Amino acid sequence: MEIKITQQAAKRLNHGYPLLQKEDLLEPIKENRWLTFVDQQRKFIAKGYLGLQNNGVGWSLTTENRPLDHAFFVELFFQARKKRYIYYEDKQTDAFRLVNGAGDSIGGMTVDKYGDFAVVSWYNQTLHNKKEEIIAAFVEVFPEIKGVYEKLRFQTDQSQSRLLLGIDAPEPLYIKENNLNYAVYLNEGLMTGIFLDQREVRGLLAAGFAKNMKVLNMFSYTGAFSVAAAAGGAKSTTSVDLAKRSLKKTKEQFAANKIPLDQQWIRVMDTFEYFKYAKKKNLVFDCIILDPPSFARNKKKVFRVVKDYGELIEDSVAILNNKGTIIASTNAANLAPKKFRAMIETALQKKNVSYKLTKKLDLPEDYAVDSAFSEGNYLKVYFYQIEKY
Incomplete structure (x- = not known):
């Protein structure tokens, strides 16, 4: 079955861009269909399908006229x-x-x-x-x-x-990653217990990036960053996550690597409340890891990375030791790298500190990205060293 697309969409598909939006179609959406995309003159452009999802209404799979078998x-x-x-x-x-x-x-x-x-x-x-x-x-x-x-x-x-x-x-x-063990559950809802796209960050931590540092891991999920930091010689780790399951899951990850818990703290509480708690208790850290979900809600607050990430940076500076490091990360595909960096640096400027971007990471190579589809490279991880005085 054929469906006509606009000349602009045809040009994009010919240049390798695979995603189709509703406005690219010149005919009503034939959902759940495998299709041949043609231009207004019915010239063959690509083969693929239409199917509604979070981003777009369909995909081109090939610009060759061949069966999708x-x-x-x-x-x-x-x-x-x-x-x-x-x-x-x-x-x-x-x-x-x-x-x-x-x-x-x-x-x-x-x-x-x-x-x-x-x-x-x-x-x-x-x-x-x-x-x-x-x-x-x-x-x-x-x-x-x-x-x-x-x-x-x-x-x-x-x-x-x-x-x-x-x-x-x-x-x-x-599973094994960078010679460390992680417990995963393959049939517990949509999550498995680890985000594989952060392997290179964990690899740096396991190799000693945070050696002799006090590490704070915010939005810690199952504590994988904390385990990697501890294995790499961190003086202590503190893992903070609002989900009650995080306590049991994080303990399980430390146990999988035979890491004692005497210098590993696990807090089940709201991240922003923990910042207030840490200031009140005069807790300070040498390395703070910020990897929040793109969207989160609790009883008091709605958090959106694209609007609120700067607040996390400001709160982190307040409990960071001089010459400490903030590892700022997001997987928000709708937040461009330049804008994310600007959010971080604007927040640092508001705190009147000196800063230096020391390392940048994006997706590891197994997360292959098509050069014609830059949105696919969604992960942004920036390491900032902060001088407070």
Whole structure:
């Protein structure tokens, strides 16, 4: 089936940009359809599909006029595997991304490897409807995977997480990263217990970036940054997260690495309340890690990275030792790197401190990014050293 698109959209697709918006279509949206995109003269442009998701209404998968069949998906997965050969050679890490959506020419899905298991995330109904064919191609290219779980990251009445094929993973499943162990749960809702895109930050911490430092890990989730910092010789770590599960989960991560808890503090409380508490108790830190969700809400406050990140920076400066470091991170795709950096530096200027950007990180190489689709490179991590006097 064909659908006409605007000349501007046709030009973008021809240059490799894969995402389609509603205004790109010259005909009513035929949702949940696999389509051939044509220009106003009905000239072939690309093949792909329409399926509503958080960003856009569809994806171009190829500008070649070929069937989107089993052989097509086998080829995509084979190319994705080739890109990641170096990760298969790494004996210190067995968890990484195998397929990164548009970065591997298949917008609308990702696949992560956790040891001998894989987790497929579907971001729209259309791609999910084709899952048998897609997963058959996947297991042909990745035969070593013992079990595949799926996560449905679109609105649906179905269960958001389940085993799709193969055997159940142990609970917890212990993965290895930078020679450290992390406990993950592959069938506990949409989350697994670790964000694999932050592997390089944890790697720096594990290699001694925070050696002899007092580290504060805000929005700590399961404490993975804290574990890495402790393993790398941090003097102490403090992990703060509002979720009650964070206490048990963080203790589990330390236990997985046989790290005693005598210098590891875990606080279940609101982040902004913790800043007030720390000031009241005269607590100061040498390294503060800020990696909040893009959006969070509690009884008193709504937090949005694109509006409120500067407040986190200001509050951090107040409890940071002189020449301390703030590791500022966000995965908000709608916040451009320049704007994020400007937010941080404006907040630092308001606090009348000197600062130096010492390191920048974005997505690791297994999170392949298409150069024509810069929005895919969503992660921004900036290391700032702060001089207060």
